[in-house]
Amino acid sequence: MEPQVASAYEKRLQAYKDTLELKVPSEILIHADILTAQIGYYGLSVRECLKDNEKYIKTCTKLYGDFPIDFACNPLINPLETVEALNRNTFFVSEDGVTVQHMQDTPMTEDEYSFLAKNPQEYLLGTVCARKFPQLCAGDEKAYQTLKEAAYAYKKFSELSASYIGYAKEHYGVLAISGAKSYAPLDVIFDRLRGFEGTLTDIRRHGEEIAAACESMLEIYLKPLSGLSGKVPHAMTTVHCPSYLRKPDFEKYYWPTYKKMLKKAYEKGSVTLIDLEGNMRRYYEYFADMPKGSVALMVGDEDIFEAADFLSGKIAYFGNYPIASMRYSPKTECVDLAKAVCDKCAPNGGFVFCMDLPALSASDINTENMSAVYETVKGYR
């Protein structure tokens, strides 16, 4: 790392650690949350990125030189080639060649929670995966070669993710904060096994079995947290189903196991950054009950000014500038709103300037407005 890049990195790292400890950092950090939009913005497609990894990394990381962004943001977050090697379509590239979509899949039936609770690994690999990947169940060498091809694709995906983040850190001094995926068991059921309708119906009909299944699944989902050590990089969660739950259901079915995951990261000396999807204001109290400095929140659909009233001084938070405003509003309005957000959130510390939604396509990036807003935030005193 060049000395001036190393210096910028150390400055950012200290500012981020101060933010997580609810102190006022030397400057407000910016998390742009630009995902596949960076691929389109620099004229590439997902396929080109997968084919020419070096070109992809060198091209897309220009983002950190073109804008004053402090956090590396890996645009390819799904192992597309693994999905394809196994003939699945749960993640696929859209017709625009840039955005990636998720197709809901519900390979578990509602009467199977007791099997999930009794032996999650045996049930998930021996029953659910057998339904999803029948070509792996033939018991012949071809099945093993198919699995191995998928495993190689996943290995390549993991290495590509690490290379992108490493290059961004090495050449631009941006922070690499993701150290482990913290995946709450009820979200695994919601996202991967029973889907939206199934999970919400099951909670009414099979509540106790769901609670038992979540408890059993913990063993699998605590494992990724064992490698954590220190504040940065730290655990990260994207919270999905709670925005559709009633508070008593969150308390019974989501929180007990997820709280154990948050505690595990904290006991390892780390933090969990929780990306709240949807409106999660009604759950802030649960996170505030955790030890101070153990979690940070990426505010979801909540109003940032109201969120700040509760969170300020209690929990570090990333929030929550509207991407729609950045795209469509006049520059002066964008800058005024950025100033207002900083006036409200920055003085008490513990705040990172962030967008309310990730940028997925090139049209999500309005260069002039984004530059003006980020310069305003960086110049804020």
Added chain:
Amino acid sequence: MEKNKAIPKLLEKLADDTAFIENDEERKSFVEAFKRILIEI
């Protein structure tokens, strides 16, 4: 409900396959992560 040992057996084979990843610790850790990915995709 059907139970099938084929995929767990393939994963055991992968966990022992030094041609895939030579280092034992690295290979076993990879296979654990790969199992979670199979559940997710």
